[in-house]
Ligand SMILES: Nc1nc2c(ncn2[C@@H]2O[C@H](COP(=O)(O)OP(=O)(O)OP(=O)(O)O)[C@@H](O)[C@H]2O)c(=O)[nH]1
């Protein structure tokens with residue numbers, strides 16, 4: 001068992017005295033799969049040579065299910081104790097690939113009770129690189145003295161370790177105490193190209209020479225000539241990667257090349273295909289910069305922080321691993337030691353506090369505690385802003401500046417005449433247009449308004465969590481549309497890809513159905529033939545095999561006569577023969593699990609076939625019977641009628657398409673967005689985004705699937721600072737089942753209940769505000785007509801036989817039901833009653849577990865008003881829970897415990 005350390009990069013080499021050896025500092029990181037280990041490690045600080053080495057566990061465990069452990073280390077002073085974990089899984093191995101292709105170093109720590117007082121470690125090269133210059137590190141045998149010198153804090157586990165060499169394990173799975181292994185959480189090791197292929201040759205055909213143009217894989221660096229590149233890289237869903245390298249992290253040394261197309265690709269692909277491949281290369285999740293190597297104001301970012309940074313309205317462009325500074329007040333952003341290069345969204349809670357010397361300025365003039373650079377000083381001069389007397393300015397994101405200690409805004413930098421020209425000349429950034437336009441708005445409305453506008457309240461964090469398929473994605477996307485946070489071009493492209501590959505999946509399900517219907521129909525024809533008077537006597541009681549033989553003979557007979565049996569009785573489910581090969585191929589792709597690899601990059605090649613298929617009568621006949629195909633998701637009904645349009649290269653998803661698209665990202669991992677609304681209680685959040693004259697309340701909506709939270713939601717603790725939890729349950733899941741990791745069939749509603757129990761009883765969530773979102777109310781209305789709630793054992797005592805009168809009385813105060821129009825409808829009433837019943841069940845459970853009151857809201861995730869109302873209700877719940885007396889008005893408290901007793905289902 002071990003944890004693979006990755007991306008070992010030498011960050012600093014220095015020596016104290018001339019005669020001393022160099023002491024090399026490394027930073028490295030690991031992607032640890034499995035349960036979080038409780039490390040007691042101080043936060044990372046810059047390490048001085050000879051000082052105590054530090055390591056840190058800063059990041060979140062939700063990096064596609066991996067726990068990332070960024071570590072800064074002065075090599076030569078390694079303290080294995082730093083890694084002592086509570087469950088004694090303290091063995092590590094490292095693999096160094098950073099410097100020379102083919103050379104690698106490995107380092108491993110392991111427990112050894114025998115060598116009580118010894119620490120040994122070493123790193124050596126086992127590579128076959130020609131110049132074997134992997135960083136050599138002195139071997140150290142740590143004695144008691146060394147330990148004293150290293151000042152290991154008391155709280156570290158002082159079990160000593162002996163460090164031995166070990167082959168890094170590939171595809172390691174880490175188990176927790178219970179022996180549980182996170183399924184699917186496999187860290188793919190970065191494959192390497194075959195080292196035996198001579199330089200200059202194509203790695204596939206082994207032809208060519210140094211001068212042959214080649215394209216290389218951004219993962220393993222295998223090089224292919226123009227004839228082989230497409231065969232080896234397919235449709236490039238993650239950019240230029242061999243098909244076998246898809247899903248693997250890129251070679252960091254190639255990061256700068258991402259999205260930059262080579263001449264070889266230009267030879268073999270058209271512009272559109274190139275754009276598609278390059279876009280995928282730049283935007284797909286697995287190619288993103290490892291967050292533990294991105295430092296902001298001296299602090300490595302957690303996964304959540306990177307997400308926040310990348311999903312904010314104005315993210316930094318071309319974010320690659322490195323050290324950056326960020327002025328949270330003004331939004332200035334730059335590389336450490338350099339002048340600002342961009343103005344990004346301000347007030348993001350990422351990284352550490354900005355340092356005076358962040359941009360290496362030496363002007364004595366400060367902006368928000370940072371000494372500005374000479375270029376910026378010239379900018380001030382050109383803009384005629386006073387810079388004499390070494391002022392310290394506080395600069396807001398809209399460019400308003402005031403001197404430290406003086407509560408008076410002196411002006412606005414971005415309004416100064418000539419500022420645009422000055423910035424262009426000095427290569428300094430201007431704020432995004434929206435900052436300036438809101439600035440203009442502010443300017444027109446006077447200073448009082450301005451003060452209010454810039455006054456923002458602390459961030460309120462909302463966690464949206466639910467079982468897979470509960471609708472968290474739909475709610476998140478709906479919220480994004482509601483609060484007018486547009487999907488970026490990258491995101492639209494991702495959704496386009498998702499929708500297009502889903503379309504092919506839906507088509508393949510229909511084609512499977514078509515085959516089945518065709519077969520059934522054939523049997524029907526055979527039966528009819530067998531029943532015909534001339535043959536019926538003969539063929540009575542003849543078994544199906546014999547019927548088939550007769551059918552074949554008849555077929556031969558008819559074809560010999562230049563006719564076909566289908567001419568006499570055509571099979572309405574027989575595809576046009578020209579489409580058969582496409583159908584077989586597509587089914588084969590889906591069965592091999594390669595759908596997402598082939599599509600959607602290749603989708604436009606097949607759009608003509610989709611059009612033909614869609615027009616085919618047999619396909620249409622199958623489509624008409626789509627309700628008989630349980631594998632076809634409901635949402636397919638929305639996309640399939642537009643199959644032809646969607647399969648085209650020119651297709652651009654609308655907001656509604658994005659909303660309906662099943663999923664949010666290819667990995668469906670953690671997603672978050674920030675929005676601000678006026679803090680006075682809005683009538684609706686939707687309208688609130690238009691109110692501009694009240695102070696702003698900032699919200700962060702974080703959406704995560706329960707499957708991302710690990711076994712027993714053990715990674716939930718990383719969200720301990722959220723203020724409100726929206727727990728989403730699919731109301732229609734009561735009769736649905738899934739197979740768990742032990743291959744047991746489980747009821748989805750019961751599983752949802754069990755996740756709910758885990759979350760509400762989590763020690764870090766004791767006094768949090770909870771809102772239960774009972775989603776897919778529209779579907780419940782349909783389902784409950786045919787499938788009673790009693791299908792789920794938890795709802796065994798559900799009894800819908802109540803009068804409409806009674807029911808309507810009891811639900812008239814229901815807060816924000818999306819189906820109020822349907823109250824007179826009996827089915828809707830039963831659905832309402834079903835909803836009330838489920839709500840009461842959860843409320844009772846919550847009360848038993850926590851002794852507190854649970855708030856519930858029915859939602860139809862695909863309806864804007866419904867989601868808007870639920871979020872507004874969530875805001876109210878937050879206020880009530882925050883206030884000690886919780887004054888809950890009777891009109892909004894929709895479900896008291898008595899509901900269950902009164903409406904009880906006996
Ligand atoms: N009819 C209807 N469909 C819904 C509703 N909410 C979600 N859906 C659909 O249910 C399916 C699952 O919803 P998702 O939003 O993908 O739920 P999720 O599984 O929690 O999120 P991901 O893991 O990101 O896919 C999608 O096809 C949604 O369009 C709803 O209220 N009504």
Ligand SMILES: [Mg+2]
Nearest residue numbers: 469473662663
């Ligand atoms: Mg989903």
